[in-house]
Structures are given as C-alpha cells and as structure tokens.
Amino acid sequence: MTATDWGAQDATRVLRRPTAGDDKYSRGVIGVRTGSARYPGAAVLGVEAAWRTGTGMVRYLGPARAQDLVLQRRPETVTADGRVQAWLVGSGTDAAERDAAETAALRGILDGHLPVVVDAGALDLVPAAAAPVIVTPHARELDRLRSALGLGPGDPGDRERTAIETAEALGGVVLSKGALTIVAAPGGWVARVSAGTPWLATAGTGDVLGGILGAVVAGAAADGRTGTADLAACAATAAWVHGRAGHVASVRHGAGGGPVAALDVAEAVPGVIAELLRDSIA
Secondary structure, three states, rough: OOEEEOHHHHHHOOOOOOOOOOOOOOOOEEEEEOOOOOOOHHHHHHHHHHHOOOEEEEEEEEHHHHHHHHHHHHHOOEEOOOOOOOEEEOOOHHHOOOHHHHHHHHHHHHHOOOOOOHHHHHHHHHHHHHOOOOOOOOHHHHHHHHHOOOOOOOOOOOHHHHHHHHHHHHHHHHEEEEOOOOEEEEOOOOEEEOOOOOOOOOOEEEEEEHHHHHHHHHHHHHOEEEEEEEEHHHHHHHHHHHHHHHHHHHHOOOOOOOOOOOOHHHHHHHHHHHHHHOOOOO
C-alpha cells in the first residue's frame, strides 16, 4: 500500500474537541505507568505532555520519587488507581532493572482490553500482549522487537516495509521514530510524518511524544474509536503534533530555529492543538 503523507487536516479529523456536555471522564482518562528511580524525569515529561494535549484526567502510578516530581510540576495529577481509557507504559524504564512486581503490573495492563502505548523498557513484554498496542521504538529498539517477534533485522533503506512487517507480526500499531516518522498497522496501513525539526533530537522528547500519544488515544477511546486503523491514525496525529510543537518551540528563537528542551516542546502543544481546531466544527 502507498504511504500517506500525514498532515494538519488529517490530524484535525482525529483530535477531539470538548463540548459543553463533557466532563473529565468523557474527555478521556489516561493511566501512566512510567519513570524509574534512575529516570524519574520521563514521568514528568509524559504527564506534562498528556495534560497539555487536552486529556480529561491523568492517573500516574509509578515510583515514589517520580510521583513526587510529577505532583510538584502538575498537582492536578491523580495518583490513585482507578478508571482509565488508555495506558502509557515503559518510558524512562529499563527492563533489566524491572522487579517482579512491576513486571506483573505491566503484564496485567498488556493482558487487558484497553489500548496501551508501549515505550522503551516495556517493549520486551509486547510480543505476549493481548491488549491493542501502539509501540514507539527508535531504530535499535525496533530491531530488538523484531528479533523477539522472530523477524530479521529491518531494512534501513525501506523503513515503510520494515514497519508494516513488524505491525503484521505484532498485530498492533508501530510508530517508528526518526527524522521521518513511519506509522504502520496490520493490513498495510502506513503513513509518513515529517512535521518536525532536527532540534527535536534531544533527551526527553520521546517521553513527550508518549504523553501526547497517550492523551490522543484516551480521547479516541472515550468515543469508542479503538480499532486498529483508529489507533494508527492517533499515532500519526500524535507524531504530527509532536513535530509541529518542536518546530513552534524552536522558531521562538528566530526564523531559522534554535535549540529546544523537552519541556519546551510540551509547552508548545496547546498552541498547536488550538491552531488545528480553530477552523473545525465545534
């Protein structure tokens, strides 16, 4: 199948505009299980990005230090377990350092029926997942995932085919990170997203992408849009919003762009969302 070049109009159709009849639950609730003692900042970045994308509620369940930092930055975050419509797991974690209790908790999420965005240190658990999944690997993580799925190394010269093969073997959505992001789903659904800036190649921006994606998926799930094509569209939309936010944050330093940090990208997201929805029908 020929890849779609995903753009602003495509993203606008996916994003959910709140209505007067909404409450925090109907707007989408995302559960976030990210961060670790070694990388607590990943939790802060993902939670921040989810709030900035317009989710109704964020529930954060993670290590005590990460939880404290999350609440310092975003005190509206709920840290008690409860109802969610989608999950974000794995960012800022290392499978080699994961204890048995955390492994059991992640497996419980991945054995459920809610859509799960899976990043970094939880990718090793994905081949056994029953839940609808969206994986967000960079190139090295993608090769490790393919190996776990019984596939050979991907072809760096044909990333679209590599992503489609991986999605078929996984039975889920693959968001292959890079200067050009490739999103693929079983059945040959594939999109290219190139809205970003090279300044996005910096620590923590992947955690921001995870938070954006989790929020977009939770909003779609609140409306019952959880089919594979729906989740693929959510992934492409999140990648576009993330790239556009990186561009907006960068050009604040001048027309040629300048350095950004991950929180700069998250803070630019509301303006990108507003721009996309400005001319849509409420």
